Amino acid sequence: MNTFFVSLLPVLLGLVLAPLLLGVIHRTKAVFAGRHGSPLLQAYSDLAKLLRKGAVYSRTTTWVFRAAPVIGLASVVSVMVLLPITGNSAPLSFVGDLIVFIYVLGLMRFFTVVAALDTGSSFEGMGASREVHFSALAEPAIVVGLVALASATGFLSLSGIFSAMSPTTWVVAGPALALVLAALFIVFLAENSRIPIDDPNTHLELTMIHEVMILDYSGPDLALVLYAAALKLWVLGALIVNVALSPLGLNGIRGVGLFVAGMLVLAVIVGCVESMMARSSFLKVPRLLVTAIALSGIAFMLIVRFTA
Amino acid sequence: MIHPLFLAHDGSSSLADIPKQRIPEFRQSILDAIRDGARLSALFGCPVNNALRLFAVLAHGDTGKLSVTSTEAVDSSYPALTPECPQAHLFEREIYEQWNVDPTGHPWLKPVRFERARAGGEGSRPIPVNEAAARREMTFFQVEGEEVHEVAVGPVHAGIIEPGHFRFQCHGETVLHLEISLGYQHRGIEKALVGGPSKRTFHYMETLAGDTTIGHATAYCHNVEALAGTSISARAQAIRGIALELERMANHIGDLGALAGDIGFLPTLSYCGRIRGDILNLTSLVCGNRFGRGLIRPGGVYFDIGSEMVETIRERLHSILQDAQSAVGLLWQSSSVLARFEGVGTLDAETAKSIGMVGVAARACGLRQDIRHDFPAGVYRVARIPMAARREGDVMARAMVRWLEMGHSAAFILDQLDVLPEGPVSGEVGMFPAASHLSVALVEGWRGEICHVAVTDATGRYQGYKVVDPSFHNWFGLALVLRTQQISDFPLCNKSFNLSYCGHDL
Numbered sequence: 157m158n159t160f161f162v163s164l165l166p167v168l169l170g171l172v173l174a175p176l177l178l179g180v181i182h183r184t185k186a187v188f189a190g191r192h193g194s195p196l197l198q199a200y201s202d203l204a205k206l207l208r209k210g211a212v213y214s215r216t217t218t219w220v221f222r223a224a225p226v227i228g229l230a231s232v233v234s235v236m237v238l239l240p241i242t243g244n245s246a247p248l249s250f251v252g253d254l255i256v257f258i259y260v261l262g263l264m265r266f267f268t269v270v271a272a273l274d275t276g277s278s279f280e281g282m283g284a285s286r287e288v289h290f291s292a293l294a295e296p297a298i299v300v301g302l303v304a305l306a307s308a309t310g311f312l313s314l315s316g317i318f319s320a321m322s323p324t325t326w327v328v329a330g331p332a333l334a335l336v337l338a339a340l341f342i343v344f345l346a347e348n349s350r351i352p353i354d355d356p357n358t359h360l361e362l363t364m365i366h367e368v369m370i371l372d373y374s375g376p377d378l379a380l381v382l383y384a385a386a387l388k389l390w391v392l393g394a395l396i397v398n399v400a401l402s403p404l405g406l407n408g409i410r411g412v413g414l415f416v417a418g419m420l421v422l423a424v425i426v427g428c429v430e431s432m433m434a435r436s437s438f439l440k441v442p443r444l445l446v447t448a449i450a451l452s453g454i455a456f457m458l459i460v461r462f463t464a
Numbered sequence: 465m466i467h468p469l470f471l472a473h474d475g476s477s478s479l480a481d482i483p484k485q486r487i488p489e490f491r492q493s494i495l496d497a498i499r500d501g502a503r504l505s506a507l508f509g510c511p512v513n514n515a516l517r518l519f520a521v522l523a524h525g526d527t528g529k530l531s532v533t534s535t536e537a538v539d540s541s542y543p544a545l546t547p548e549c550p551q552a553h554l555f556e557r558e559i560y561e562q563w564n565v566d567p568t569g570h571p572w573l574k575p576v577r578f579e580r581a582r583a584g585g586e587g588s589r590p591i592p593v594n595e596a597a598a599r600r601e602m603t604f605f606q607v608e609g610e611e612v613h614e615v616a617v618g619p620v621h622a623g624i625i626e627p628g629h630f631r632f633q634c635h636g637e638t639v640l641h642l643e644i645s646l647g648y649q650h651r652g653i654e655k656a657l658v659g660g661p662s663k664r665t666f667h668y669m670e671t672l673a674g675d676t677t678i679g680h681a682t683a684y685c686h687n688v689e690a691l692a693g694t695s696i697s698a699r700a701q702a703i704r705g706i707a708l709e710l711e712r713m714a715n716h717i718g719d720l721g722a723l724a725g726d727i728g729f730l731p732t733l734s735y736c737g738r739i740r741g742d743i744l745n746l747t748s749l750v751c752g753n754r755f756g757r758g759l760i761r762p763g764g765v766y767f768d769i770g771s772e773m774v775e776t777i778r779e780r781l782h783s784i785l786q787d788a789q790s791a792v793g794l795l796w797q798s799s800s801v802l803a804r805f806e807g808v809g810t811l812d813a814e815t816a817k818s819i820g821m822v823g824v825a826a827r828a829c830g831l832r833q834d835i836r837h838d839f840p841a842g843v844y845r846v847a848r849i850p851m852a853a854r855r856e857g858d859v860m861a862r863a864m865v866r867w868l869e870m871g872h873s874a875a876f877i878l879d880q881l882d883v884l885p886e887g888p889v890s891g892e893v894g895m896f897p898a899a900s901h902l903s904v905a906l907v908e909g910w911r912g913e914i915c916h917v918a919v920t921d922a923t924g925r926y927q928g929y930k931v932v933d934p935s936f937h938n939w940f941g942l943a944l945v946l947r948t949q950q951i952s953d954f955p956l957c958n959k960s961f962n963l964s965y966c967g968h969d970l
Contacts, residue, residue, distance in 0.1 A: 185730055188730060188731055189730045189731055189733070190731075190734055190735065191734055278613065278614065278615045279615070281613075282615070282637075282951070285636075286637075351728045352728075352800065355728040358726075358728065359622040359623040360622070360623070360726065360955040361617065361622055362615075362617065362951055362952055362954050362955055363726075363952045363953075363955055430728070430730065431730050431731060432798075433729070433798065433800040434724075434727040434728055434729040434798060434800040434801045434803075434804055435727055435728040435800075435804075436800060436803065436804070437803065437804055437808075437950065437952070437953070438637060438950060439950065440803070
């Protein structure tokens, strides 16, 4: 019983703490802007509020539109089951689960995009087109990045990779791992529609990506979409924190504690990035993502050439 | 051939002196003036003695003179000016909509505000309901092709802004054509002014465009004072100037913040919003209203600036300037901001001139025109203010012109506070203006040229009162700027113009 609970801990932690990251990002931005900012737990209140409301559906939408939020949330929760936390294995792990990890997240995106097209709105069509364009470039970056980690450690599952990563791995393949870290951070910003790729706070329909695709959702559906987005932020952030903390060689409860601290620091970093730079033009976003592909590609080559 | 009449210094003239040309001469004298570098400040229909007259007000920036000419619209159509003089296009659409006079050969004859045709006055030629206008009201220019898609934005927007409809013809993310359809804020102000001045007239002026209260109120006062033949005290003129520049500063800093907000650059956004509030509070300090309502009145101003207040304003203005410097300085220092501002939404000077652009947007393209400089009235006759201009014509240039003008305005206010003349701040103005006169007032509001034209009848009441907000000239500029731009840059381009919907819709 005890081990079962411990193995579920990473999942529970994510389910509970993910919306807090949004609060931390907002608070950081508020401090930069000289404002008090909304409460740290605002995202939880928003979700609770939305869950109590009714939903409105456009007459042009079909079951796809209603299914997408549920499929999205289900996808991201299933992915969390594969996710280890600093030195603690995930509840479920098998050879090749990193492929499942990436493509179940892809399923979530697929349904968000299809649901956006389902509304027939020209805005949502544009948002869907942008999402597909940019994620097509983000996907190779994360795939190659994870493959680089796999070849550095010799494991083909996330739990295996992160339990095998030790201070020695960093001694052997430090520069390559740093490049993977940088690539993962760019993908993290892109996938979670943060500045400089997207602006989660804008009200301008013509400039949005993710926000415009969910424009037609309301009430509980919107709550599911927002919660799933927070979980996705947690999941992709966890990859970065896991890689970043691996040289410390932690495990057990100390690993979990430091992991949570790492996630909060990551949120602060995102807040700083969003406060210090303007979002870039859509014409320049592909360059940033191609940079991420190049970074993980170089990391992979370094590892194959010098360590494997 | 009769030539257009150059107006006297106060901008008014007896109606009898204004030439009544035949249509071909009327057209020719406008085209000649435009060719010589003049701008069409206003072109409008107004019933005079029960017959519809078309008036044209031409601003000759190089000589600082205004000329007026008119023609009697005896037929229900005339050959349009627009094909040869693009800046007349919106004026002619307006004439078509309001008076059912058809400018034959106009390339895009659509209603401007969806208002009903006006009656020409008692006993005049009856004007039928404009059915052609009603039928065409929702026709938009369309680009055809399999890969072309259309995006419709508004009139209900996601943000708290005024209503307007924007129709984009796009190829992927690239805009091929933008058509802007306004009129949702039409309140019938010009119609309500006919028969005035009345108690409500001044209220209409102050609320024509809420963010340009001082500008429109000042223009109206210039007309009333010119028609009454009075002049106001030097102290009142100085206070009007200070109020106008405070309005300019508040709006410019607000716009710079909003530009930062559109590209998700938060620090400048938040600080500029606060600084804008500080500047509005200065106006409030003078007159008790942040937007300057109730400050300006025909004959002078209602509120004096005492010596203590001079000190307070001076102190606060210094700290405002410091804060603005650090907040806006961040914009110019961030490469990610410059990457979004530079080269986006460019307009060349030639196009800007041909479509008759005014104000900040025109100066950002390299057109050197500023009413305070070219047609100075009031305090600007004695106190000159430098003209801020750029050549690039992009978002960056429009932002930079705003920033430079803010500095100039602050320096101007500080100067005026130092040399504030002694004397009363208000005087008497006769209730009714001169009979059968026409008066033109130009004021450089913060967006650009505000043009008011008053036409009085034999009893001294308004037969017509034409208001041309700078937005009326500039909306088409925004539409042109968007061609070949990314559709995602529209909000940024739009904000860099920041035009008024209600000032256009009246």
